[in-house]
Amino acid sequence: MTATDNAVREGRRAGKGSAKTPRRRRVAQNRWLPYVLLAPAIIFELLVHVIPMLTGIGISFLKLNQFFLRNWVEAPFAGLSNYRYAIDVNGSIGKALLWSFAVTIAFTVLVVGISWVLGMFAAVMLQRSFRGRALLRTIFLIPYALPVYAAVIVWKFMLSRDNGMVNHLLAQLHITDGHTFWLIGNNAFASIVVVAVWRLWPFALLTLMAGMQSLPTDVYEAASVDGAGMWQQFRKLTLPMLRGINQVLILVLFLWTFNDFNVPYTLFSASIPKSADLISIHVYQSSFQNFNFGLGSAMSVLLLLFLLVVTGLYLLFTSRRSRRA
Amino acid sequence: MRESTSFKVIRVVGLALLTLFTLAPLYVMIVSGLKPLSDVQGAFSWIPSHVTLQPFVDIWRTIPLARYFSNSVIVSVSAAAFSVLIAIFASYAVSRWNFRGRRLFQITVLSTQMFPGILFLLPLYLIFVNIGQATGFALQGSRIGLIITYLTFSLPFSIWMLVGYFDTIPHGLDEAAKVDGAGPMRTLWSVVIPAAKPGIVAVGIYSFMTAWGETLFASVMTNDSSKTLAIGLREYSTQISVYWNQVMAASLVVSVPVVVGFLLLQRYLVQGLTAGAVK
Numbered sequence: 001m002t003a004t005d006n007a008v009r010e011g012r013r014a015g016k017g018s019a020k021t022p023r024r025r026r027v028a029q030n031r032w033l034p035y036v037l038l039a040p041a042i043i044f045e046l047l048v049h050v051i052p053m054l055t056g057i058g059i060s061f062l063k064l065n066q067f068f069l070r071n072w073v074e075a076p077f078a079g080l081s082n083y084r085y086a087i088d089v090n091g092s093i094g095k096a097l098l099w100s101f102a103v104t105i106a107f108t109v110l111v112v113g114i115s116w117v118l119g120m121f122a123a124v125m126l127q128r129s130f131r132g133r134a135l136l137r138t139i140f141l142i143p144y145a146l147p148v149y150a151a152v153i154v155w156k157f158m159l160s161r162d163n164g165m166v167n168h169l170l171a172q173l174h175i176t177d178g179h180t181f182w183l184i185g186n187n188a189f190a191s192i193v194v195v196a197v198w199r200l201w202p203f204a205l206l207t208l209m210a211g212m213q214s215l216p217t218d219v220y221e222a223a224s225v226d227g228a229g230m231w232q233q234f235r236k237l238t239l240p241m242l243r244g245i246n247q248v249l250i251l252v253l254f255l256w257t258f259n260d261f262n263v264p265y266t267l268f269s270a271s272i273p274k275s276a277d278l279i280s281i282h283v284y285q286s287s288f289q290n291f292n293f294g295l296g297s298a299m300s301v302l303l304l305l306f307l308l309v310v311t312g313l314y315l316l317f318t319s320r321r322s323r324r325a
Numbered sequence: 326m327r328e329s330t331s332f333k334v335i336r337v338v339g340l341a342l343l344t345l346f347t348l349a350p351l352y353v354m355i356v357s358g359l360k361p362l363s364d365v366q367g368a369f370s371w372i373p374s375h376v377t378l379q380p381f382v383d384i385w386r387t388i389p390l391a392r393y394f395s396n397s398v399i400v401s402v403s404a405a406a407f408s409v410l411i412a413i414f415a416s417y418a419v420s421r422w423n424f425r426g427r428r429l430f431q432i433t434v435l436s437t438q439m440f441p442g443i444l445f446l447l448p449l450y451l452i453f454v455n456i457g458q459a460t461g462f463a464l465q466g467s468r469i470g471l472i473i474t475y476l477t478f479s480l481p482f483s484i485w486m487l488v489g490y491f492d493t494i495p496h497g498l499d500e501a502a503k504v505d506g507a508g509p510m511r512t513l514w515s516v517v518i519p520a521a522k523p524g525i526v527a528v529g530i531y532s533f534m535t536a537w538g539e540t541l542f543a544s545v546m547t548n549d550s551s552k553t554l555a556i557g558l559r560e561y562s563t564q565i566s567v568y569w570n571q572v573m574a575a576s577l578v579v580s581v582p583v584v585v586g587f588l589l590l591q592r593y594l595v596q597g598l599t600a601g602a603v604k
Contacts, residue, residue: 033509037418038430040411041480048477049437052448059448072451122343125336136340138588139347145587148538149555150576154350157357157365157569165353168369198346210595230332252438259441261541262555269559280541283443288545293447300444307439 060297069293082298093286097299099274100282103189104258107278111196112253116246118197119204124234126205127212137209144202152266155195159183159267188273196263200256204249211245212238247318251311258307279303358574365569380574384561387571392550393557394579397537400468400553404475405532408483411476412528416487417513421499431488434481442478442541449474450545466548474542479532486531486597490524491517527597530590537583554579 059072060082068075088094122140126133143151158165159182171178182191215238223233239246261280264272270289272281283303287296357365358380360373384390419427453464464470494517502512518525540555547553558579561572587594 031424034418034422034424034427037414041415041434041484042430044411044473044477044480045434045437048449048474049440049445050433052445052452053440055448055452056444059451069451069454118343121339125340136344138591139344141588141591142351142584143347145534145584146580147534147554147583149540149558150354150580151350153558153572153576154354157573158350158353163365163367163369163569165349165369198350202347206595213595230329255439259443261442262538265540265544280441280443283441284446284541287443287447296443297447300441303441304444307441311439 056297057301059294060301062294064293064297066291072293075294078294082294083302085295086298086302093295096277097282100277100279103275103277104279107189107193107196107276108254108257110193111200111257112250114193114197115201115204115253116250118201119206119208122201122205123208123212124238126209140205141202143199144206148199148262149266151199152195152263155191155198156183156267159191183268184271184273186273186275188268188276192264192267192276192278195267196257196260199263200253204253207245207249208242211242215241251314254314255307255311354573354577354580357570358577360570362568362570365573366566380568380570381578383568384571384575384578387568388557388560390554390557390575390578393552393554396468396547396551397554397579400471400475401533401536403468403472404536405479405529407472408476408479408532409525409529412480412483412487413513413518413525415484416491417517419484419488420491421496421509434484437477438481446541446545449542453546465546466551468551471543471546471551471553474546475536475539476532478539479528479535483528483532486528487521487524490521490597494520523593523596526590526593530587530594534583534587 061078061080062068062072062075063078063081064072064075085091085093086097089098126137157163161167161179161181161183164182166182167176167178167180170176170180181187219237220233223237228236259280260278261284264276264278264281265284268276268281272278272285283296283299286299287293356371356373359376359378361375361377361379364370364374415430418424419431450465453470457463457465464473498516498520499512502516507515538555539553543553543555547556558572558575561568561575
């Protein structure tokens with residue numbers, strides 16, 4: 001055992017210069033210990049993620065409604081019919097799903113884009129110290145810290161037509177007459193984008209601030225000696241150096257926003273306006289309000305496939321680009 | 326370094342607008358919680374007609390807020406504690422050993438991040454119901470079911486972040502502990518955990534907040550006795566009217582502990598992100 005250990009240690013010492021030495025440590029001893037350490041994580045992942053996911057795929061092939069809920073294994077087999085309903089854009093179910101999907105894509109692109117821009121702007125502005133910086137940083141992080149339902153309930157109140165602050169403010173500024181419906185009709189889409197951005201951009205700020213702390217300052221000094229302006233420094237230094245962080249950040253923001261349930265559910269309760277019919281709510285209603293669980297599961301599986309493809313393509317594209325760079 | 330005047334103007338104006346955007350809901354929350362009911366049922370006003378603390382008294386009587394609050398505390402604290410503990414063990418294994426299946430584990434854990442929560446909801450509900458029927462142990466509607474569910478929500482992110490964090494701790498420290506005769510668990514306890522404190526705190530905050538804010542599973546997995554704040558707060562709305570001043574007061578009450586805790590510990594969160602996620 002000692003011999004192997006020494007060999008391992010020697011190997012490590014030899015490779016110490018590079019950070020990415022293949023990890024071959026203590027392979028000889030404690031072969032079982034890593035598995036013991038992993039066991040709790042694996043058990044819970046199996047129980048709450050893996051098994052339910054497989055079950056969900058199974059359910060999507062069943063004709064499962066409330067009558068079979070207690071005894072769902074006996075629900076009749078439906079073949080691919082749930083999927084056929086979900087993707088048949090000539091039928092009402094497929095048409096509604098496609099609409100909901102389109103709304104979600106628009107919502108996600110807008111929310112992620114705006115949140116990233118705001119987060120990046122604030123992170124750059126807060127990069128150098130000035131009086132009040134620490135206070136601002138704290139203020140900006142509050143929306144992220146608030147429990148989502150409490151924050152969104154406040155927005156719901158602010159956006160209500162007759163008692164809301166938004167209409168009052170707009171009327172005081174003579175922008176509108178103060179009687180706009182914000183939570184029903186087409187305006188609901190704008191409302192939910194604003195609320196989601198308000199919640200999400202602080203996370204972009206937090207991540208980008210953390211990233212910027214690790215950037216070397218001497219490069220900036222050299223650049224400004226060479227006469228590079230703020231905009232040039234941002235484009236030529238900050239953006240390229242933050243590329244790795246941005247790739248992860250944008251992926252995470254995308255997945256969170258696309259799958260978001262909390263914000264629309266709290267903002268609209270049971271009556272979701274058509275213009276803001278986000279996909280996770282749509283699937284939830286198909287399953288738990290219309291009691292068509294098989295169809296809901298088929299929709300979830302389709303969503304999962306979509307996310308897998310998008311994430312896969314994104315990772316492929318970004319990793320190839322950074323390899324070339 | 327000199328900054329141009331136009332840059333300073335952009336900075337002041339931009340940051341001022343962002344501050345207003347950020348703080349507007351907080352202002353509404355606080356000021357409306359101090360208003361009498363007649364004030365919040367009419368048109369909005371920036372200043373209360375008279376300041377009253379009555380909503381903060383009433384919130385506990387209109388709905389069983391105390392029960393929902395304690396449910397939320399029990400569920401979130403337990404979920405965060407277990408999640409951190411399990412993530413520490415798993416991350417230690419991934420960071421310090423090269424074992425068969427290591428890559429598979431990492432990929433599985435990360436990919437659960439992308440799955441829509443709605444995908445697990447119904448199957449998990451059915452599995453919990455079935456376990457209840459088979460064993461008589463009701464997971465559905467109990468706090469334990471919710472704790473188990475929530476702890477896995479934050480687990481992938483926690484493991485991902487802690488592996489990054491543990492990797493930054495020099496292995497020389499492990500070696501030194503080993504020379505002193507410490508076994509792997511002893512090393513974890515007295516070397517790795519102390520050195521990774523910021524990362525562990527960050528992961529703990531994240532897990533707690535995830536559980537404290539969750540509504541999808543809480544809406545299906547709880548019953549009257551296990552309901553959390555996320556669902557309970559809706560009960561201030563009746564068919565006839567909404568007690569908006571109480572809703573705002575209650576929102577403030579449930580937010581304060583989380584926000585204060587977060588702001589006190591945000592330093593760790595930034596450090597944790599820097600070392601763990603940003604690498």
